Amino acid sequence: MFLSEDNGKTWPHSARFPNADNITFSCILKNGNIMFATRTKLYLSTDNLKTHKQIIVKDRDGNDYLPHTPSDPDRPGWYFHPLDGLHTWDVDEREMLVWGNYCNVLGGPVPVNIYYSTDHGQTVKIAYSFGHNPRFQDRDVKSGAPLGDPDNPVICRHIHSVAYNPAERAFYACTGDRDVEERHECHWLRGTFESKKDVWNWKVLVSSNNNSRYKSGGINFVDGQLYWAADANGRIPPDQKHDRGIFRCDPSDLTDPAKHTMLFNPEYESANMIIEDGVILAAHYAPASPYNTGFIISPDMGKTWAQHDLKQFGRRSPVRFHIMNSDGWFRVDLRKGWIDRGEVLFIKPKQ
Numbered sequence: 001m002f003l004s005e006d007n008g009k010t011w012p013h014s015a016r017f018p019n020a021d022n023i024t025f026s027c028i029l030k031n032g033n034i035m036f037a038t039r040t041k042l043y044l045s046t047d048n049l050k051t052h053k054q055i056i057v058k059d060r061d062g063n064d065y066l067p068h069t070p071s072d073p074d075r076p077g078w079y080f081h082p083l084d085g086l087h088t089w090d091v092d093e094r095e096m097l098v099w100g101n102y103c104n105v106l107g108g109p110v111p112v113n114i115y116y117s118t119d120h121g122q123t124v125k126i127a128y129s130f131g132h133n134p135r136f137q138d139r140d141v142k143s144g145a146p147l148g149d150p151d152n153p154v155i156c157r158h159i160h161s162v163a164y165n166p167a168e169r170a171f172y173a174c175t176g177d178r179d180v181e182e183r184h185e186c187h188w189l190r191g192t193f194e195s196k197k198d199v200w201n202w203k204v205l206v207s208s209n210n211n212s213r214y215k216s217g218g219i220n221f222v223d224g225q226l227y228w229a230a231d232a233n234g235r236i237p238p239d240q241k242h243d244r245g246i247f248r249c250d251p252s253d254l255t256d257p258a259k260h261t262m263l264f265n266p267e268y269e270s271a272n273m274i275i276e277d278g279v280i281l282a283a284h285y286a287p288a289s290p291y292n293t294g295f296i297i298s299p300d301m302g303k304t305w306a307q308h309d310l311k312q313f314g315r316r317s318p319v320r321f322h323i324m325n326s327d328g329w330f331r332v333d334l335r336k337g338w339i340d341r342g343e344v345l346f347i348k349p350k351q
Contacts, residue, residue: 003034003049007325008346015049024081027121029088030095035121037080039107040067044121057115058125060200065126068110068140068147075108080115082159083217085320085331086274089164092195097121100159100173104136105339111137111147112156114173118195127200128173128191131155135180154204156185160217160271165251167224172251174217174228178210186215188254206255210234213243213257218273218282218321222301226251229282231269244269246282248302263302270296274321274330279349281330283318287338293318299349316342324348 001020003013017023019038026036034045035055045052057065070076083102088095097117103110112130117123131152139146148155156175164171171191178185184207191202208214211234218229226249232242245265253259266282268289273282278301284294293310295318310316317338322331329346336342 001036001049007327007329013048013050015045015052017052024078025099027087027097027099029097029120031120033120033122035097035117035124039081040076040079042080042124055121055124058123060126060129068138068145069142070108071138071141072108077108077110078103078106079110079113082162083272083319084161084163084219085322085333086163089166091164091166091169091193094118094195095120096164096193097124098127098162098164098171100162100175102158102160102339104133104157109136109138109147111149112158112175114159114162114191116193116200118198125198127171127193128189128202130175133157133180133185153183154187154207155180155183156187161219161228163219163221165221165224165226167221168251170251172219172226174214174219176210176215176217178234184208186210186212188214211236211243213245213247213260215271217271220273220275221251222275224251225249226254227263227273227275227280229270229273231271231285231288233269233288246270246273246280246296246302264296264298264305266294266296266307268294272317272319272321274323275301276323276330281321281347281349283321283332285338286315286317286335292316293334295347297349313343313345318345 001015002011022038042055043052059065082099087099100114114128116127129149132146132148133155137147157177162173173189188205213230216230220227245262249260269285280298282296284291291309293313293316295308316334318332320333329348332345334342
């Protein structure tokens with residue numbers, strides 16, 4: 001593992017980590033702490049990678065939350081792998097780390113959770129656990145217990161995005177993907193955190209099928225307005241169009257599509273997006289788009305739009321959009337096809 005403090009010009013810090021090939025998540029916190037995760041384990045370094053220690057997640061009752069014993073030891077699942085790139089926010093004058101796992105695509109079945117930390121990664125807890133999904137989630141081989149919260153009827157395949165709205169002091173999360181019999185997997189949730197009590201309150205705002213704008217991701221809040229990108233992909237009659245696009249609304253109007261404003265329709269599936277300094281940057285989902293590596297950009301908060309195909313990278317899906325570094329570059333993961341790890345790209349809007 002390597003750490004740079006000057007946007008990649010030099011790499012003064014490094015550490016041997018034999019399981020580096022299986023790292024699925026990393027985050028550098030404001031105080032310099034570095035959190036990273038393999039498929040099933042979470043680690044923290046507080047000294048620029050000189051040392052690191054394993055962090056055991058705590059469940060909502062304060063007990064150790066340990067990974068299950070998988071039926072296939074080579075496929076233990078992705079417990080901590082996110083699809084979005086922004087995971088820290090200032091809440092009540094302190095930094096909070098909050099993220100959800102995008103899982104049950106590669107690597108084996110796992111439960112779906114939203115995690116959080118309020119002490120720079122020293123303690124990580126579960127903010128929300130989804131229920132047992134019989135289509136994707138296995139059972140623990142040793143105990144036979146189902147994965148997921150057995151008391152929660154809300155199920156999903158994975159989490160697409162988690163974001164914070166400072167105007168409401170509330171977090172929003174959206175999930176995917178399909179229906180399990182009569183149970184939806186596409187949900188939008190709103191959660192508030194009581195810091196003094198260390199308690200979360202969550203509410204499911206809307207549940208829908210995968211052919212609606214609520215199958216989405218890229219949640220952003222700007223000046224109190226909610227922005228997101230929809231990647232609806234359910235089966236529809238030939239004479240209909242998918243309910244896709246980049247949308248904006250007041251958060252209180254999320255459940256009413258009539259009050260949504262479509263800013264742009266890229267026509268193809270898109271569910272990764274970031275907004276910073278008036279720039280909206282989104283991306284195409286490569287397996288469902290004629291673009292090889294497709295980017296969608298608006299330099300003026302949605303007034304004008306352009307789409308670009310970076311064909312030189314091949315069939316890639318840009319995910320995990322990070323905020324601009326001090327040189328003005330967004331960091332983006334490029335995934336082969338959809339989710340297999342490919343390369344890391346730095347991209348910036350022309351001035």
